[in-house]
Structures are given as structure tokens and as C-alpha cells.
Amino acid sequence: MLEKSIVEEVLGLALSSGGDFSEIFAEDRRTNNITLESGRVEKSLSGRDFGVGVRVFKGFTSTYTYTTDSSREGLLKAARNAAEAMSGSPSVRPQPFAAEPISPLHAIRWYPTQVAKSDKVGVMKQAYEIAKNYHAAIQQVMVYYFDEEQNVFIANSEGKWIEDQRVRSRLMIHSTATDGHKVESGSYGPGAHKGFEFMKHLDLRHYAGEASRIAVTMLGAAPCPSGKFPVVIDNEFGGVIFHEACGHGLEATSVAKHNSVFSDRIGEKVAPDLVTYIDDGTLQNEWGSITIDDEGEKTRRNVLIEQGILKGYLIDRFNSRRMGMAPTGSSRRQSYRFAPTSRMTNTFIAPGESTPEEILGSTEYGIYAKYMGGGQVNTTTGDYNFAVKEGYLIENGKIGAPIKGATLIGNGPKTLQLVDMIGNNLAHGAGMCGSLSGSIPVNVGQPMLRVSEMTVGGTKGDE
Amino acid sequence: MNVESFSHKLLEAGKRFGYADMELYYERVKTFGCQIFQSEIDKYESSEVSGVSFRGVFEGKMGYAFTEKIAEDSIPFLLENAKENAQIIEDEEAEDIFSGSERYREQTYYSSELQQVSIQDQVRLLLDIERLILAYDARVTGTNRCMLESSEKERTILNSKGLDLKDLQNSLTLYISVIVKSEGQTKTGTYIKITKDFHSLHPEDIARQAAEEALRQLGSRSIRSRAYPVLLRNDMAAALIQTFSPVFSAENTQRGHSLLRDKVGASIGASALNIVDDPNLPDGVCSRNFDGEGFATQRLQIVENGTLLSLLHNRKTAKKDNTESTGHAHKSSYKGSVTVAPSNLYVEPADKSYEELVSSMDEGVIITHLAGLHSGANTISGNFSLAARGYYVEKGQIQFPVNQMTIAGNFYDVLHSIQDVGSDLEFSHPTAASGCIGSPSLLIKELSVTVE
Structure with a gap:
């Protein structure tokens, strides 16, 4: 993507004021976004992102500059700007490059740029028809299509020279249902680190049907009661709870400065024995998977919590300095516009032994959260919140009436201690995660599980 | 390649390609950002990016495409993708390229004073704020964020109907998050300010407000739901x-x-x-x-x-x-x-x-x-x-x-x-x-x- 002599020059200049490590990240990305509304293509947008970022470390100081000007002058200017925050004379010389061939972990069969846009629209229309015809109450269906081919190049002053390609596809179905008075919505957004083969093999009947089923079900839902209840969270995207309550708090971003509720606790018992929590960027072709991270490190399976014991964190190169621990292949960024930092890939709770029937059956009264929406956490206090998209009451061990408007709030470390049953039906769901280095694709996952008590904020008031 | 000659070439090539009306929307954004942690520069970031959005009417329908690579090889990419995008659009309301309003205000929203604030002054402000926050109260244990970002954005709209508009904007955002601890409770307080007037930022006031925002949450209790x-x-x-x-x-x-x-x-x-x-x-x-x-x-x-x-x-x-x-x-x-x-x-x-x-x-x-x-x-x-x-x-x-x-x-x-x-x-x-x-x-x- 860039010439060797220029890369050498840039990495050298970046170290000219005493920096001890320099890195260059270049990106060339093609994207397509198509929107189908009421069965018609309303918007279709294609683009090419192209930019370069230069990063320099000196001890615990890190500087980053990025530019869309990839000419020699543009890159040298970026390197000078990155060096400018430091003062001193050069102490480190860039090492000769040792190009690393990579064996892609996630094979791509059908590149999105090779597929006619009208074929992509064909998939969207099928999804539309299924969702629209699901029920007479469906008022409107929007279908969003997204694909990208991202080519990255990473080189650093320690001799790294590596290239990678990430290809991703995602379909989002958003249904709106009305009974003439109320309006409710439902959505589903499967995605993968795959090309158009993903769309071709996607079970549209399931995903588009589910989006409409949720919307229609919510029309008949009663306001959620408020209070403290046992909560059974279903598998797949339900894993967002531990993504928020726990995953973010294990990222070096907050751990390194001792600001996280999980800082300095390796080896401590932070959860019941039945909880094992894993981040694994190598899962074949999953939405959150990568072959190498955005610093050029191979991704791996990182066991974060094993049978309740805190085993590790997600660590990037810069924070590894503060922490004195090795990087974990977890450094990610939205694009060249962000310095990379420790982030999740595919994070999930490992399966347990209970069947879903056992979990529900042993819950006398509580909330069953079938589909979760997004959430948020304050990693310093551990306080989190997230929304239930489709919820039900559990009465006498049986799924009862649907409820709406539930938000679950709580404290990550405390909630973790209250997990008392874990199912055997692990599944993963695709999402976008926003944090310091931008918005990135991640999977969240878990089997069905139960938390013995959570605070549920609903519109119905006190029970 | 500079953006003027790129625009010119793109519009010329677009006409030959079969586009009726065309428009270019160009943006150039410069930013500087900095974060302080324990009196040291923890993060330091600057950028200069630009990109072009092209849209054009092809066989009666509007197609869109953009690029950040302002270079010859982006021209066919834009023209072909925008054409394919136009061809799949089924929107009933045809979009068109605008020939312009009768008159425009000539107000300026760019502060040249803000543009002249040196990086050293911006860093000093953060250092002062962090120092004052840490000294404000014994229960303050640190900051999660003590950072700012200043940015400058230039916009240009240029089209084949003769429209040629340009403007310039700038602002500075300050983002502070304070951590306080007392009797087993940990709380954070946030202070965010976005302004064009650097001299309106007084470290004492900001430190007090940010610290108080966190301290006032200590001793929290439950009330009936x-x-x-x-x-x-x-x-x-x-x-x-x-x-x-x-x-x-x-x-x-x-x-x-x-x-x-x-x-x-x-x-x-x-x-x-x-x-x-x-x-x-x-x-x-x-x-x-x-x-x-x-x-x-x-x-x-x-x-x-x-x-x-x-x-x-x-x-x-x-x-x-x-x-x-x-x-x-x-x-x-x-x-x-x-x-x-x-x-x-x-x-x-x-x-x-x-x-x-x-x-x-x-x-x-x-x-x-x-x-x-x-x-x-x-x-x-x-x-x-x-x-x-x-x-x-x-x-x-x-x-x-x-x-x-x-x-x-x-x-x-x-x-x-x-x-x-x-x-x-x-x-x-x-x-x-x-x-x-x-x-x-x-x-x-x-x-x-x-x-x-």
C-alpha cells in the first residue's frame, strides 16, 4: 500500500525527538450501504476510505496523527506532528523490516466488490417480503445492507511489516407494527466476517420473521413492572449484559490506570464457579473475528475469567507498558482515524449444564429477557444499564405475558456474583461496540443464564 | 492532486460518462486533541483529513459515492459506483441538483482568536485543571479523562448548475471526568464544554464544577420507587x-x-x-x-x-x-x-x-x-x-x-x-x-x- 523507502523515512522521522517506538497504519476500504424502505431502494451509497495514521511512544506518552494525504510530503508532515509532542534527541533507530506472511483465518469466497448491487438488492427484497407479510399489523419494514472490504498495512520501528484484509457483510431488518394507536418495533441484524456468501446462505425466513414477530409481540405487551427480580437472559445477543457489566471493565483502557473495578485483581474470585468468560478473535468467520489486530499481533483465545477466577485482561501495546503485561492481540480501531486500543472481539460466557427448561422451570417469579437491546457501562463505578427489546414475565416457572419498556440497571461486579444458573445453549450475536477507538464490529454471546436479582426499571411503577 | 483540479477532472469525466447534473461536496477537517494524566501528556493527537462526496443524475436518478483518496484512480471509482447506485434507486421522488438560493447571509462562524490559541496554552489549561481537581478535596482520587479537542472544518459545495459555496467553522471541546471515593462508594462526575471562546475557560471554575459534580453524588441512598x-x-x-x-x-x-x-x-x-x-x-x-x-x-x-x-x-x-x-x-x-x-x-x-x-x-x-x-x-x-x-x-x-x-x-x-x-x-x-x-x-x- 505504501513504498518501503517512504515507510522507513516516516518511522525514522517519527522517532527524531526521542520517541522509543513508531508505527504506521494505512487503510484502503471500500464500503456499500443500501437502504430499502417500503420495498423500494431509497438510498445506496458507496465509498472509499483511505488514510494513514502515525503513532509514536515515549515511555508512557503516546502521540497519534492521521491524514488522508498519503503523498511523501503528507506522511512526513504527519510524522513530524507526531514527534512534536516529545522533546529529546533520537535514541532508537528503526529495525530492518521482516515481512510477515499471514495465513488468513477467515476465508472469503465471494468478494462484495465483485457482486452486482442489484444482487444485493435481491436479498434485501426477499427479507422485506418475509418481514412485511409476517402479519397484518406490520406497518413498515426497513432493510439495511452493509458490506466492506478493508485492506490494512501495518509497519513499526521494531521491524514489523504486515498486511491484512477484512471483509464483512451485515443485513439489518427493522419492522414496525401498529394497532392503529400504538407503534412498536423489532429488529435483527446478523453479520459475519464473510463476503456475499453470507447473504446467500442466510436464513432470511428466520431473521426477517423474528424482526416482525418482536414488533407484533410488543404491540400486545404490558408496561414492565419495576423492582428487583430474578432475570433469565436468553442466549446469543443476551451476552451484551456481560459485554457491558464485565467485558469493558477488563479492557486495558481502564485497567491500566487502576480505574476499573477489575484493576489489580488477577487471581481473585470475581464470579461464581460456574462462570467462564472468554474473548476469542479466532472464531471462524464470526462478525467480531480478525486474523491480526490493528497493531499486527495475531488474535487469540483469551480466557478472562475461568471458573470464577479472574485470569487476564485485554491488552494493547501501549497499555502493556503501564501494566507490565504482554499484549493479547486485542488492539483495535474503527479506522485510521483512531489510535488503536484494547477492545473486545467475540466475547462470550462458556456453556454450562442446565437446559433452558430447567432454568425457566426453577424460576417462580421474574423477568425473561428474550432479546436484548444495547447498553452502556461506567467502568470506574461498574454501573451499567441496558434495554430489553423483547421481555416476558415468568410466573410459576412458565413464560407468561409479554412486557415492554424494561431497562436493567446494576453494578457489573455485583451482578457477576449473582449468576446462579448457566445453560447449555451457547450462541453468538453481532453488534457494534463504541468506545475510545471508535465503533467496531464485535460479537457478544452466552447460553441462557439466570441472575438471581437485578433492578428492573419499567413504566408500570412499583410492584 | 489538489481538490480544484480533481473537481474539474471529475466533472469533465462525468459529463462524458453520461451524467446530466453533478455535485461535489468537499470537506477538510483539522483537529488537535490532548489528554493529561498525572501531570503528563498521556495522549496527543492531530489530524488533517479531507474527502469528496460526488452525486450526479444518471438517467433521471441520483447516484452517490465518496472517496478520501483525491487522486486520478478515484474518478472511475466514483463515476461507476454512483451510476450503479442510481440504477438501483426506486425512490418515487426524484432528487435534483440545486441551482442555489437567491441570497445568502455572510455571517462568519469561524473564530480566528480560537485558531491562534497555541498548543502549549491548550496543554497548560489541562494541566491546571487536573492539578486543581486533585487538590480540590481529599476524596478526589483522580481523573478518568482530562482532555480537549479543537477542530476546524471547511465545507465546499460545487455543482454543474453553477453553485459554488464555501464556509469555515471551528470549536473546542473540553471533556473532564473526575473520580471520587468515600466510605466504600466510588462515583464519577463529568464536565463537558464546547466553545469558540478559549478565554472563557477558567480552570478554577471548571475544576470546581467537575469535582463537585462527582462529590455531590457521594453518600447516595435509595428512595422508594x-x-x-x-x-x-x-x-x-x-x-x-x-x-x-x-x-x-x-x-x-x-x-x-x-x-x-x-x-x-x-x-x-x-x-x-x-x-x-x-x-x-x-x-x-x-x-x-x-x-x-x-x-x-x-x-x-x-x-x-x-x-x-x-x-x-x-x-x-x-x-x-x-x-x-x-x-x-x-x-x-x-x-x-x-x-x-x-x-x-x-x-x-x-x-x-x-x-x-x-x-x-x-x-x-x-x-x-x-x-x-x-x-x-x-x-x-x-x-x-x-x-x-x-x-x-x-x-x-x-x-x-x-x-x-x-x-x-x-x-x-x-x-x-x-x-x-x-x-x-x-x-x-x-x-x-x-x-x-x-x-x-x-x-x-x-x-x-x-x-x-
Whole structure:
């Protein structure tokens, strides 16, 4: 993507004021976004992102500059700007490059740029028809299509020279249902680190049907009661709870400065024995998977919590300095516009032994959260919140009436201690995660599980 | 290749390719950002990026494509992709390229004083703030964030119908998050300020406000979960309105995503409610003389004494509703297509100060922080259930901070149940999609409150 002599020059200049490590990240990305509304293509947008970022470390100081000007002058200017925050004379010389061939972990069969846009629209229309015809109450269906081919190049002053390609596809179905008075919505957004083969093999009947089923079900839902209840969270995207309550708090971003509720606790018992929590960027072709991270490190399976014991964190190169621990292949960024930092890939709770029937059956009264929406956490206090998209009451061990408007709030470390049953039906769901280095694709996952008590904020008031 | 010769070549090549009318939207953004941690520069970031959005009418339909690589090899990429995009569009309302408004304001929203503030002065400000925060109180244990970002943005719209518009904007954002600990409780407090006036930033005031925001939450207790009168402090009132501001967009009423469809002329809120969009505020961070498709901007009264007077329109939505564009065509950047969004949209302030509103409350809850706005709010139905922090009030006095809670209700009901509007107008931090949203503190009759 860039010439060797220029890369050498840039990495050298970046170290000219005493920096001890320099890195260059270049990106060339093609994207397509198509929107189908009421069965018609309303918007279709294609683009090419192209930019370069230069990063320099000196001890615990890190500087980053990025530019869309990839000419020699543009890159040298970026390197000078990155060096400018430091003062001193050069102490480190860039090492000769040792190009690393990579064996892609996630094979791509059908590149999105090779597929006619009208074929992509064909998939969207099928999804539309299924969702629209699901029920007479469906008022409107929007279908969003997204694909990208991202080519990255990473080189650093320690001799790294590596290239990678990430290809991703995602379909989002958003249904709106009305009974003439109320309006409710439902959505589903499967995605993968795959090309158009993903769309071709996607079970549209399931995903588009589910989006409409949720919307229609919510029309008949009663306001959620408020209070403290046992909560059974279903598998797949339900894993967002531990993504928020726990995953973010294990990222070096907050751990390194001792600001996280999980800082300095390796080896401590932070959860019941039945909880094992894993981040694994190598899962074949999953939405959150990568072959190498955005610093050029191979991704791996990182066991974060094993049978309740805190085993590790997600660590990037810069924070590894503060922490004195090795990087974990977890450094990610939205694009060249962000310095990379420790982030999740595919994070999930490992399966347990209970069947879903056992979990529900042993819950006398509580909330069953079938589909979760997004959430948020304050990693310093551990306080989190997230929304239930489709919820039900559990009465006498049986799924009862649907409820709406539930938000679950709580404290990550405390909630973790209250997990008392874990199912055997692990599944993963695709999402976008926003944090310091931008918005990135991640999977969240878990089997069905139960938390013995959570605070549920609903519109119905006190029970 | 510079952007002028690129534009020229692209328009020439586009004509040969078969495009009727074409437009280029060019943006150049420069930023500087810095974060301090324990008196050291922890992060230091600068950037200069630019990109071009191309759109053109091919066989009667509009196609879009963008690139960040301003080079020869991007020209066929743009022309071919925009053509393929035009060919799959099935929208009934044909978009067209705009030949321009009759006249444009010549107001400037660029502060050359701000542009001249040195990096050293910006770093010194952060160092001062961090030092003052750490010294403010023994319970302060550190900062999560002590950072700023200054940015400068240039926009150009150039089309084959002769339109050629340019403007320049700049602003500085300060973001501070303080950690305090006492008796086993850990709390954080946030301070965000976005301004064009560097000299209005006084380290003592900022440090005090940021630290107090965190300290005032210590000793939080639970209260009974039920419905309470709620005072939404100005920044949180603005955050809630920002989340629901898409309901004022005609694009959303037309697609059935806003319940304000067919409500122009009807009462949608309490008589105390007045909402304005003013794109020409001298200090407005989202101020502009022309919108995302080159339409001249002007002040718009959206709600007057509770009555909805107008929605926000671009040229396409206006045509559909048989009205005029209000100058609210929006492009989040050169990567976005034309949508509808506010510029500086705000609830007009009334008479009472924040303190007067507090003392007017017999019993209730003040909301000083909201979380989960991206997930706990349904902009279609108006329902929301959000994580919140704040204080419990009795007999006009703040009694104590409340444990993490949720507040739940419906945005459309909130508009009707506004009992009092404060005088303390404050703008929230804009996002690429939302524009700048402002509000004074709002006293709401009641919301459902659940406490941990």
C-alpha cells in the first residue's frame, strides 16, 4: 500500500525527538450501504476510505496523527506532528523490516466488490417480503445492507511489516407494527466476517420473521413492572449484559490506570464457579473475528475469567507498558482515524449444564429477557444499564405475558456474583461496540443464564 | 492532486460518462486533541483529513459515492459506483441538483482568536485543571479523562448548475471526568464544554464544577420507587431532546417514524414550551449560512406556546409535503447522503433560575446524568427507560443524592407535562447525526422512577 523507502523515512522521522517506538497504519476500504424502505431502494451509497495514521511512544506518552494525504510530503508532515509532542534527541533507530506472511483465518469466497448491487438488492427484497407479510399489523419494514472490504498495512520501528484484509457483510431488518394507536418495533441484524456468501446462505425466513414477530409481540405487551427480580437472559445477543457489566471493565483502557473495578485483581474470585468468560478473535468467520489486530499481533483465545477466577485482561501495546503485561492481540480501531486500543472481539460466557427448561422451570417469579437491546457501562463505578427489546414475565416457572419498556440497571461486579444458573445453549450475536477507538464490529454471546436479582426499571411503577 | 483540479477532472469525466447534473461536496477537517494524566501528556493527537462526496443524475436518478483518496484512480471509482447506485434507486421522488438560493447571509462562524490559541496554552489549561481537581478535596482520587479537542472544518459545495459555496467553522471541546471515593462508594462526575471562546475557560471554575459534580453524588441512598415530579437539569433536558429530535424531521414523519405526522397546527406540548432552530447563532457550534444541499438557512419557530408550527425540511421532503425547504438538509460528512437534521435547535428559556426551580419543588427528583440514551429510548413510540443519577428534593431543598435509578416515560407525554421552563439555556455536545440541541432546565409533572 505504501513504498518501503517512504515507510522507513516516516518511522525514522517519527522517532527524531526521542520517541522509543513508531508505527504506521494505512487503510484502503471500500464500503456499500443500501437502504430499502417500503420495498423500494431509497438510498445506496458507496465509498472509499483511505488514510494513514502515525503513532509514536515515549515511555508512557503516546502521540497519534492521521491524514488522508498519503503523498511523501503528507506522511512526513504527519510524522513530524507526531514527534512534536516529545522533546529529546533520537535514541532508537528503526529495525530492518521482516515481512510477515499471514495465513488468513477467515476465508472469503465471494468478494462484495465483485457482486452486482442489484444482487444485493435481491436479498434485501426477499427479507422485506418475509418481514412485511409476517402479519397484518406490520406497518413498515426497513432493510439495511452493509458490506466492506478493508485492506490494512501495518509497519513499526521494531521491524514489523504486515498486511491484512477484512471483509464483512451485515443485513439489518427493522419492522414496525401498529394497532392503529400504538407503534412498536423489532429488529435483527446478523453479520459475519464473510463476503456475499453470507447473504446467500442466510436464513432470511428466520431473521426477517423474528424482526416482525418482536414488533407484533410488543404491540400486545404490558408496561414492565419495576423492582428487583430474578432475570433469565436468553442466549446469543443476551451476552451484551456481560459485554457491558464485565467485558469493558477488563479492557486495558481502564485497567491500566487502576480505574476499573477489575484493576489489580488477577487471581481473585470475581464470579461464581460456574462462570467462564472468554474473548476469542479466532472464531471462524464470526462478525467480531480478525486474523491480526490493528497493531499486527495475531488474535487469540483469551480466557478472562475461568471458573470464577479472574485470569487476564485485554491488552494493547501501549497499555502493556503501564501494566507490565504482554499484549493479547486485542488492539483495535474503527479506522485510521483512531489510535488503536484494547477492545473486545467475540466475547462470550462458556456453556454450562442446565437446559433452558430447567432454568425457566426453577424460576417462580421474574423477568425473561428474550432479546436484548444495547447498553452502556461506567467502568470506574461498574454501573451499567441496558434495554430489553423483547421481555416476558415468568410466573410459576412458565413464560407468561409479554412486557415492554424494561431497562436493567446494576453494578457489573455485583451482578457477576449473582449468576446462579448457566445453560447449555451457547450462541453468538453481532453488534457494534463504541468506545475510545471508535465503533467496531464485535460479537457478544452466552447460553441462557439466570441472575438471581437485578433492578428492573419499567413504566408500570412499583410492584 | 489538489481538490480544484480533481473537481474539474471529475466533472469533465462525468459529463462524458453520461451524467446530466453533478455535485461535489468537499470537506477538510483539522483537529488537535490532548489528554493529561498525572501531570503528563498521556495522549496527543492531530489530524488533517479531507474527502469528496460526488452525486450526479444518471438517467433521471441520483447516484452517490465518496472517496478520501483525491487522486486520478478515484474518478472511475466514483463515476461507476454512483451510476450503479442510481440504477438501483426506486425512490418515487426524484432528487435534483440545486441551482442555489437567491441570497445568502455572510455571517462568519469561524473564530480566528480560537485558531491562534497555541498548543502549549491548550496543554497548560489541562494541566491546571487536573492539578486543581486533585487538590480540590481529599476524596478526589483522580481523573478518568482530562482532555480537549479543537477542530476546524471547511465545507465546499460545487455543482454543474453553477453553485459554488464555501464556509469555515471551528470549536473546542473540553471533556473532564473526575473520580471520587468515600466510605466504600466510588462515583464519577463529568464536565463537558464546547466553545469558540478559549478565554472563557477558567480552570478554577471548571475544576470546581467537575469535582463537585462527582462529590455531590457521594453518600447516595435509595428512595422508594414510584412516580415523582422530575427536574431535568439543563444539560440532561438537552440530552433527552437530542435523542428525540429526529421526531421533528419531515423525513421521519413521512416514513411513519414520528408521531408528529399531520400534527402541524396542533398542540403537541404545554403552553410554556417554545422550540426554535436558529442556524445563525453567532456562537453556535452548528451555525451555518447554507445547509447540506446549498439552501440558504434562516431561523425557524418549530413550536410556539405548545403548538407545532413547522417540521424540519430539506428540498426533497418539502416537495413531498407541498411546502418550502426550511434549510435543514444535512450531511453528517462527505460520507453521508442528504438527510434532515437541526442546526442549533433549542427550547427557548423563560424566567426562573435553576435554584428557583429547585425551591419551587415540594418533593421530587433532579436528574443530573442520563445513560443508555442510544438503547433505552424508542424514537418511534416515544417511550424511554433510561439509567439516571441525581438528587432527592423535599420542601424546595436538595436532601441527598440517589443511587443509580431509571426514569421511564414517553417523550410526547413529557412535552405536554412541562410545568416550568428555566432561564439557564445550555447546549449539549453535538453528534454527527443530531446537530446542536439546547435546553434550559425543565420541570416535569411526573416520571416513573425506579431506584437500585
